[in-house]
Amino acid sequence: MDFTTFVKPSNGGATESNDTSKLQFWKHVKYIENHGKQEDDYEYCMTEFLRMSGIFWGVTALDIMGQLDRLDRKSIIEFVKRCQCPSSGGFAPCEGHDPHMLYTLSAIQVLATYDALDEIDCDAVVRFVVGLQQPDGSFFGDKWGEVDNRFSFCAVATLTLLKRMEQTIDVEKAVKFVMSCCNQTDGGFGSKPGAESHAGLIYCCVGFLSLTQRLHLLDVDKLGWWLCERQLPSGGLNGRPEKLPDVCYSWWVLSSLTIMGRLHWISSEKLQQFILSCQDTETGGFSDRTGNMPDIFHTLFGIGGLSLLGHSGLKVINPTLCMPQYIIDRLGIQPQMVNQA
């Protein structure tokens, strides 16, 4: 299964210059549309183990750009449906692979975007997620026992989108576990108790607290300071002290600061410049850093970051769920945000 069957015939785009100070809108649309079109694309083949997330990244980026109709809704939904494991209820990244929490969230996000949650067995998904919660409140990624706060986020995000958070998992215990991973030094979070703070994991935990309406548990001033210190002179954000900037970390930090009402603690202007500098002006798509190879993952977080910064021509994105806000509104979900003090 590849992306080929998802793509509607393209209607072309306007010619654009190779200027990285402007958003190369149509090149990105083309880049995502063409993703996986060549059947013998090596990268595409070797990343099938995360295909479901790949589809989520592509679908969401196109939707933010108002171009969702370039993909074929029906075949994507059919693909997602084929990936639901009949026994566990979880979703695999693609056929022939095992179900996992990560791809279960991606599948639910894609279906929610297409307003197609009624096409699958949602009770089975809930059973899958509930079954992975441990006595200490943490979550396994699958039955093989890896524990990580990423999975706590996936669990509550999946249940929120399905509107099944009440009376399924033990929310209090889940919160307790996440908070047991909060570091006293910087107010941040790692993947498990004692783990060093890391912007990606901070996004997961801040997002988790936003979905469980527990943002008051954060030390917003301490964590916000550590997060705004991620911005480097290039304008890009890194994930930990003394590391290189990266478009995806820019998203994790930016969305966390937005949820915490502290977006004004970094320079939006400089960050926008950095994200735009990571565009590939030849092929379209965004890379992790200026001058590197683009990929679909960084393309979503580039577009998503620009949307959070209020770039024109893009739909508003929800910082907690990384999905277009209109879908979150349609579902009637309200992830918590801290008011700007």
Added chain:
Amino acid sequence: MHGRVKVRTTEEERERKKKEQVLKMRAYRAAMTRIQKKRSLSELDDEMLGLTVQILLRNPDINTLWNIRRECVLRKIAELEKTIKENETRDIQKVEEHSEGDKKTDDEKEVDKKEVLAQQLQSIYKTELELTEQCLMVNPKSYNSWHHRCWTLEQNPEADWQREVQLCNKYLKYDERNFHTWDYRRYVSEKASVPPEQELDFCTDKIKVNFSNYSSWHHRSLLLPTLYPNEQQDRPMSEHKLKEELEMVLTAAFTDPNDSSAWFYQRWLLGSGRQSEQSATVAAFRCWPYKAQLSLKSSYPELSQLTVQLVSEQQTLQLQPWKAVNSEKTQWQCEQVIEIEPSRDYFLDVAGQRKQLAVNPNDQSLYYFVPPHATSSCSKELLAELQTQLQSCLDLLEYEPDSKWTLLTSALLMRAIDVNSYHEQSLSHLAKLVQVDALRQGYYKDLSARWTMEMALAKWPTSSNYPQLFEMPTEMSMTPYAHYLIVADKISS
């Protein structure tokens, strides 16, 4: 998908690479097809293990292949255990059958057999450990490889945890910031019962090699509060140790003042330590005949779970239920009829904390207010160290007036020494930071507002307008501590 530089290649090179990739892809697809076929037939054998190795060595992130290996391993262990059990049953039968004479030689044979089986079992684990090591060489940040290693060790009752600690030492030499390795280190050193003192020494050594190691400072911050606890909990560790740490970290910070790692640690040291999560400390309270308002120092999830009482000599009134007024859950309100007799003495009791209430002369409401206090008091020795540090920072600023971290840290040191006398000077540092570190000007402005408000609130009870009127300080970019102002009738700007 990180850090791959886009390079220009010739047509020829591109063709060659393409051919190579087509071959790799064919091999991948053939192996995956075979694996899936075998799995559907439940053929969890050596061929299966071999097939997964081929792919995992190139791409250790394919979770499903590790799952298949685990299925194979469990199958093998089950088979071995079955053989061991069968042997044991046979042993008992043999003992019963044979006479005393030839028993000894049989025993020896059985011991050998048992040993062989035990070795076979260990070699299954060893294969998995070796594979994860090879995969970690390919990708040291592969979540799946690390997890498979943990899983394998957990299966083996005779796992050599000490060896794993050594492995961490080796890996941290390649990359001292790999958080996977540090996480793994915490996990295996607990299993191997490594004493925390020894871990602290390891940290010190690592930091001495390279000060710019946030991971190591972090690891240190986990160990110290347990090794050197602070009784009052108002500091991260005992004052004696704190003084030592301050000395060490400042040396590190001055070695390269542009490196942030040590400065973050320094700020943590100057902070107030772990806040007790469960306590609800009263910041301000006010009650009228028809409602009560209560503000807490920090947020509390559900005030109605606590016993809140209005106590006078004549009666005790339960105040219930409470509703949060703000999303931070620091300000609460209870709508209830409350009989107030201004001539009486009233106390507020929140889960055992008792506060004496005063009467607002304006409307006869009862109130309590305590300003947020910025710093904890410290011993003479610690104070002396803070003063020395401040002087060193100020000296450095003579030469490098725009040094961001020195500006910030000296402002923090000033406030730790004496908030009142250094108030203006610490604010001037923030004003300077707005210029030299413009990316974060929003942060410095908010921090400045916070400090200004803390000072205004601290001075308020001595003002002639207290508690009716609170005069808002000028040039505030935000209004922190707004929930403390429930006591005021009027707020002027």
